[in-house]
Amino acid sequence: MSLADGDSSVVVQLRQIHKTFGSNHVLKGIELDVERGQHIVIFGPSGSGKSTLLRTMNLLEEPDSGSVRFEGREFGPGMPGEKPASRGKPRVLRQQIGMVFQQFNLFPHLTALDNVALGLRRVTKVNRDEAELRSAESLHRVGLLDKIGSFPAQLSGGQQQRVAIARALVMEPKVMLFDEPTSALDPELVSEVLNAMRVLAESGMTMVVVTHEMGFARGVGDFNVFMDNGVIVEQGGREIFTEAREQRTRAFIDAVL
């Protein structure tokens, strides 16, 4: 069916993803491959379906139909009109895919350390001492070892988002999803989060990022996807920012740059 079938470098493979909210058809047959080590940037106007697309990758949003394969295993509802023979549990998928949200979504009743450790303790059943040590390491990686005892309300937005990154990283995911990670931040706090993401990208992490930060997209995104109105209008390397083929892409880039 496609070049990517059986290709072990493809981690996440989306085929014919359809999603409607009421009468609103937000994803119209999306096809996308995420390769190991790739840094994909998804951009486009608001309401274009980019966040929904990202959220179908870890099934926080269940597509109406379509194939969501992770390392070859089917987790989605299947292609239109056919049911997959076997379908993996969303929990199994989510353990291997980290996600960072626009609103951070840290647990306000837990310290930074416990925010990070919760998944290790509850999902992978790591004992408390080890979970805390690994979580502190993860927080150290994002420069927040000093804040392990702080609660989210005592942290700046940028620090909260870095805790959220540490919380996802500690599960040792194979792919990291970022859903507009800097959109809720004050302008002066954006760079610390982008820096953390940049370093993460350099370490070889596979990343899919929905963002309006075009500077970041141009610097880090080695595969860029422009979405509008529920379809992928254009995709390609960094040349997309300078020589887009589609009029809609050019118009959007001109408008935001």
Next chain:
Amino acid sequence: MSVHLAQIEISWDFIFDNLPLFLDGVRITIFISLVAFGLAIVFGLVVALLRMSQSRILQPIMASYVNLFRAIPLLVFILFVYYGVAISFNLQVAAIQAGIFALTLQYSAWLGEIFRGGIQAVPHGQREAALSVGMGRVQTFLTVVLPQATRIVIPPTGNMFIGMIKDSSLVYLIGVPELLRVSNRLANRTFRYFEVYLTTVLIYLVLTTAVYFGVKYLESRFALVDLLNTKARAFSPFARRRTAHLREIQETVRASSGSTSASVGDVPQDLTDGESLAPRRPGSVREKGS
């Protein structure tokens, strides 16, 4: 010891002499309030969860339950349960049991609404964040949603408990010898209405004030204190141990990462050099931890 107030002669000795009588009543008042409220919390949680369920059968049943019990005056309901049902149908039910039953049913309707509000006040993003690390729905509810909802509902639940102590006085009408009934009997026997009812008022005041301070304590107990950056740790041995443990973790991580800088400020230097995000040496720190 007596004081003349207009034509009334107020005798405090009379109060002290009858204190054991009052205390018997207080004991029953507290018993009724605690048992009925404890049961109401359990049933209230069930009501809240069923009301939020997707079920097309349970959901409307629970909504009707809540609306029904909120609509009936408590006193009427208590009389109905005891005289209307228990006595009329010759059920082997003591007055105190009927009273607790009536209070429980009404309060679980109110508490169910409070709990539902508390659970629904936890933002949806919290559930998503928990699910996104691979947690299940029940785990997510118990470790992420419920603790946050609990904090939200503590103050209104405390108000309800104060209400319960006051409303427990209504069961005196079905003959339960709680504080108000004891007071009533004493006043009718001795005609010392002022002293008796003043004492009753003061006792209720003491009880509800105690609950008020209990709720304040609970709220402070749930306060989110940064143990590494406040002095609150001095107050509790648990907090001191936890602080020491956190410092130990920090030291271990610093030592194993080979970083000599003791602090990383708001500007994360170690993020820009690309070193600290490099893949970890396998097992280096974990061995020390185990």
